[in-house]
Amino acid sequence: MTTHNMLIAPDFSPDRFAGWHMFNTLIQKRANLNMHLNIPASHAEQEQVISAGDIQIIYANPFDAATLIREQGYRAIARPIGKSDEMVIAAAANSAISRLEDIQAGATVAMADNRDVKLIGLRLLEAVDIEASDLNWDVTETYQAAARKVIKGEAQVAFFLAEIFHSFSRLTKTQLSVLIESDLADISHVLLVKEDFPDAPIFLEAILSLHNDDDGKEALAELGMPQGFEPMSEEDAEFMIDLMQTLLD
Amino acid sequence: MGSPIPDAHKPDMPAEQITMTYHDGTSRTVYDTGIERPYPDGKLIVSRTNLDGIITHVNDAFIEISGYHVDELIGQQHYILRHPDMPKAAYKDLWSTAESGQKWHGYVKNLCKDGSHYWVYATVVPNVRRGETVGYTSVRRKPSRSKIEAAMTQYAQMKQDEEC
Numbered sequence: 001m002t003t004h005n006m007l008i009a010p011d012f013s014p015d016r017f018a019g020w021h022m023f024n025t026l027i028q029k030r031a032n033l034n035m036h037l038n039i040p041a042s043h044a045e046q047e048q049v050i051s052a053g054d055i056q057i058i059y060a061n062p063f064d065a066a067t068l069i070r071e072q073g074y075r076a077i078a079r080p081i082g083k084s085d086e087m088v089i090a091a092a093a094n095s096a097i098s099r100l101e102d103i104q105a106g107a108t109v110a111m112a113d114n115r116d117v118k119l120i121g122l123r124l125l126e127a128v129d130i131e132a133s134d135l136n137w138d139v140t141e142t143y144q145a146a147a148r149k150v151i152k153g154e155a156q157v158a159f160f161l162a163e164i165f166h167s168f169s170r171l172t173k174t175q176l177s178v179l180i181e182s183d184l185a186d187i188s189h190v191l192l193v194k195e196d197f198p199d200a201p202i203f204l205e206a207i208l209s210l211h212n213d214d215d216g217k218e219a220l221a222e223l224g225m226p227q228g229f230e231p232m233s234e235e236d237a238e239f240m241i242d243l244m245q246t247l248l249d
Numbered sequence: 250m251g252s253p254i255p256d257a258h259k260p261d262m263p264a265e266q267i268t269m270t271y272h273d274g275t276s277r278t279v280y281d282t283g284i285e286r287p288y289p290d291g292k293l294i295v296s297r298t299n300l301d302g303i304i305t306h307v308n309d310a311f312i313e314i315s316g317y318h319v320d321e322l323i324g325q326q327h328y329i330l331r332h333p334d335m336p337k338a339a340y341k342d343l344w345s346t347a348e349s350g351q352k353w354h355g356y357v358k359n360l361c362k363d364g365s366h367y368w369v370y371a372t373v374v375p376n377v378r379r380g381e382t383v384g385y386t387s388v389r390r391k392p393s394r395s396k397i398e399a400a401m402t403q404y405a406q407m408k409q410d411e412e413c
Contacts, residue, residue, distance in 0.1 A: 124291065126370065127391040183291045186308065238378060239386070243295065245352065246372035246388035 003034040004199070006057040007049060009064065009189065010040050011114050013167045014142075019222030023210075026219050031206040033199055043113050056197040061085065063116045065190045066241040074192040076237035077204050081227035084188045086162035087117045089124060090176040092150050100125065100179050103157060105134035110146035110155035113139050120182050121159040123247055144168070151175045163224060186243055190232060204231070253277060254329050260364040267333040271326070272340075280364035281333055286314060288367055294389040297376070302327050302344075305384060316362035327387075332360040336407035347373045347385050356392055356400035368397045 008020050017039070024037040038055065040046040046064075049055060050072070060068055062085060068074040091097035103125065111117060122132055138155050140146045143164045149155040151172070162181055165173075191207065193200045210216035211228030220228050256278040259266075264280035271277075289310055297306040304322050312319055315330060322329065331340070335358055346353040353373040358366050369389035375382040392400075 123390055127288075127393050129393045129395055180291050183289075183310075184293050185310075186293070186295060235378075238376070239297075242374050242376055242386045243293075243388055245374050246386065249352075249354075 001034045003036050004056040004197070005038055005054055006035050006059075007038040007040065007046065007055045008059045009061045010042055010046060011061055011112070011116075011161055013161075013164045013224070015167055016223055019219060019224070022219040022222055026210065026215060027203065027206050030209075031199065031202045033203065043115070056194045057203065058192045059189060060192050061114070061116050061189055062187045062240060062244055063119065065192060065237070066244050068192055069237055069241065073195045075195055075234065076190045076192055076232040077200060078191040078207050078229040079188045079232045079236075080223075080225040081230045083163075083225055083227075084185050085116055085120075086182045086184060087120045087124075088160045088162045088165040088181045089121055089157055089179045090147075090150065090160065090165065091157045091179060092153060093175050093177045095153070095156065095177075097156060097179070098177060100128045100130075103128065103130055103179075105130065106136070107134075107156040108136040108138050108154070109157050109159055110138045110140055110149035111159040112141065112143045112146055112161075114159075114161060116187075117159050117161050119247055120184065124180055124182060144172075147172055147176065187240060190237060190240070191229065254325055257362070257364065262364075264364045269331060269333060271328050271331070272337075273326075279333065279360060281360070281366070282364040284365040286361060286365050286367040288369065288391040289314060290391065294369060295386070296322075296327065297384055297386050298327050299384045300382065302385075304329075314361065314367055315359070316365075321362075330359040332358040332366050334358055334366075334401075334404060334408065336404050336411055338407055338411065339404070343373060347375055348382075350375050350377070350382065356396055357389070358400075358404070368392055368400070370396065 024035055028035050038049055040049055058068060058074060069076060097103060138149060140149060143160050146158040147168060150158040207229050208231060210220055220226055253275040254277050257280050260280050260282055262282055264282040267279055267281060269277050269279055292310040294310045294314060295308040296304055296311050298304055304325055304327050307319060307322050339355060343353045355371055357369050357371045359369060360366055370392040371387055371389045373385050373387045376384045376386055
């Protein structure tokens, strides 16, 4: 039986790692497909793996989805229900920065390498006249490392993927002060398949029916997607890409 | 001539009554209370129109801040939101840019149903599907006070020039 390659964008909470393996196992069983799960450690590694070819399925972040759909022959088939991509800007709880307006030009922002989070964060900072060129960037391996930088005073603020921020321990969160959390609602990760992937219908059916039984529900809960997936039309995907385009500059 | 939008309801509070005439020749009475509504933090205000500027989609943030019910917006001209302080030249620039297939950015003062207003930084992109433009998406972000003040000065001058 042919083995298909599925790639998961690396920007998920470490707590979800087991969930993606459960997801892969269940989908293989139910769609009767052999699938190899690729979880690159970074965005750079993701790009390498995709450009090497032979990736049939990608769970992509919205920024990458735009390029993958419009330039690399993928199409969106599904997205998680009620799980939009949001970000948080936070400072140390004991710092002088208690609102966005307190961020000064020259401040250092700690964040993991995630272009969506950076893009949305910069759009939110426009409201207080802070631009990318006003800031220094400290790109950390993980969001947890970014949190430590802010708590230790090595960076003035940090950008986080909201889901990861909310998964931090209570101790970490009490040392941080949220300046703003985005509520964009319309932008989410998407499940893409290569245009010529012949098993797309059976794969999609397995994805959409996951929430119908206990095993599927358990996998979805582990992924933080309790409501499961919904189909995404070509127009839904194009609309989301149009939205992303408006945020680019 | 397009389908006219009904006149705005007169607010309970003091407000200036203004007759707006749009590019399609229709007119409408609106009221300006001068009250600014704060932009909702962290949100994007999103709408889509067809090629004729008729609203086909609005998100919850749009409904919340504009004060209109969704049924009062879908099917109406997007200029239902136009504030009398906005110069016509800004919209002319918006439409000619979007119709030429380009992205448009600008600061916009929008009128709410109750005569209040809100400022946005708007971006309009053409929705290109299989090489053909089928409509436009407008996404608004929160602008800074300094940018709003600069736009107020610029638009006041442009309005004055238009009225000369």
